[in-house]
Amino acid sequence: MRRPSAASVLLSVVGLAAGSVALSTSVGAAARSSSRVTPVVQAVQRAAPAVVNVTIAIGGSGGSRGSGAGVIVHPDGYVVTNSHVIRGASRVYCSLARAVGGQAYEARVIEDDPSHDLALVRIAGGPFPYVTICSTCEVLVGETAIAIGNPYGLGDTVTVGIVSAIGRSATFSTGQVIHNLIQTDASINLGNSGGALLNLDGDLIGINAAVHANAQGIAFTVPADDVQRMLDRALGPASRPGPSPCLPPETAAIESPRDLGPALPEPEAAPSPRPPAVRRTPSTVVPAPGARAPIGFSLATAPVGVLVAAVTPGSNADIAGLVAGDVLLDVDGKAVSSPSELAGVFKAAASGRTFFATVLRTDRRSSVIIVVP
Numbered sequence: 001m002r003r004p005s006a007a008s009v010l011l012s013v014v015g016l017a018a019g020s021v022a023l024s025t026s027v028g029a030a031a032r033s034s035s036r037v038t039p040v041v042q043a044v045q046r047a048a049p050a051v052v053n054v055t056i057a058i059g060g061s062g063g064s065r066g067s068g069a070g071v072i073v074h075p076d077g078y079v080v081t082n083s084h085v086i087r088g089a090s091r092v093y094c095s096l097a098r099a100v101g102g103q104a105y106e107a108r109v110i111e112d113d114p115s116h117d118l119a120l121v122r123i124a125g126g127p128f129p130y131v132t133i134c135s136t137c138e139v140l141v142g143e144t145a146i147a148i149g150n151p152y153g154l155g156d157t158v159t160v161g162i163v164s165a166i167g168r169s170a171t172f173s174t175g176q177v178i179h180n181l182i183q184t185d186a187s188i189n190l191g192n193s194g195g196a197l198l199n200l201d202g203d204l205i206g207i208n209a210a211v212h213a214n215a216q217g218i219a220f221t222v223p224a225d226d227v228q229r230m231l232d233r234a235l236g237p238a239s240r241p242g243p244s245p246c247l248p249p250e251t252a253a254i255e256s257p258r259d260l261g262p263a264l265p266e267p268e269a270a271p272s273p274r275p276p277a278v279r280r281t282p283s284t285v286v287p288a289p290g291a292r293a294p295i296g297f298s299l300a301t302a303p304v305g306v307l308v309a310a311v312t313p314g315s316n317a318d319i320a321g322l323v324a325g326d327v328l329l330d331v332d333g334k335a336v337s338s339p340s341e342l343a344g345v346f347k348a349a350a351s352g353r354t355f356f357a358t359v360l361r362t363d364r365r366s367s368v369i370i371v372v373p
Helices: 006-036 039-050 224-235 316-320 339-348
Strands: 051-058 063-074 078-081 091-095 104-113 118-123 144-149 157-171 177-184 196-198 204-211 219-223 286-288 297-301 306-311 327-331 354-361 364-371
Touching: 039 051, 039 063, 039 144, 039 157, 039 196, 051 078, 051 354, 063 144, 063 204, 063 224, 078 224, 091 118, 091 364, 104 224, 104 364, 118 224, 144 177, 144 204, 157 219, 177 204, 204 224, 219 224, 297 339, 306 316, 306 339, 316 364, 327 339
Parallel strands: none
Antiparallel strands: 051 063, 051 091, 063 078, 078 118, 091 104, 104 118, 144 157, 144 196, 157 177, 177 219, 196 204, 204 219, 286 297, 297 306, 306 327, 327 354, 354 364
């Protein structure tokens, strides 16, 4: 019997090893892909579209500041946030999560309850995505807790921890003592106030309210029972919505941002003529806001307002929901007419300054919130 050569044995071994590696890679990739969709991911996919960013305007001077977050708890546009988030506001704005278009709405304050550090506001339009209030379920010490909010104006930010304790009392910076709080070690930062604390079912177990100033990993949340009582006072227990549907990511939003209705109701007036078609003028495109870190769009002249010629993905302009082809009509109520004028407004503003802009998109007006980097 002829013995195989060393070379042929080596080739056989190499071929078998290569086949094993290919098989292992293929099966392993599929397994890893399926294991990535953890209960945390599923809970976030279900609830994140219902978490909004809240911004307020103060006084009649147009001054404003980024404030915090809120949670839509009813499809008719009822949003719960913290009382301290809207304190001193002359106007309140809620902008939807980017997954559902990021459109900004002016909100009407329904109830402000400092004794529980809760406030209920309402935005018009809808129906909106909402979370199920877990007012009857038992919150378990040690269970996974998921926080979604607007830390430092970044928006749509998720952190994960556990429920560290229940039934806590804490004295807030306002001097108000709040009882029956949930304690969590999920990372809570400035701007998370008013955001959601969820369980692994994606249901709301509380509204994030405060952090311990001299500690790490100690944050306090107003329990969902208090949220439900506030909503019942506004609508009555008979008006409680059913469980929020658990939708896959591609359908976890309303059909499209345009189905939401106008961000701010327009006053009744005689129909105005349609603005002339916008044409980009490349020679007049200018960067905004100048030498500082850019907001993320370039501007061009237009027959009406200022044309957004391009938007940088992931920039503040992108977060605001602006897209190429939008026409900015006014900023903080003041009409704008040229790229240089608008660029100058943003360049002169301090970092963190928030502007409310009216945008024309395919003959439809809406409002956006633009934060200067």
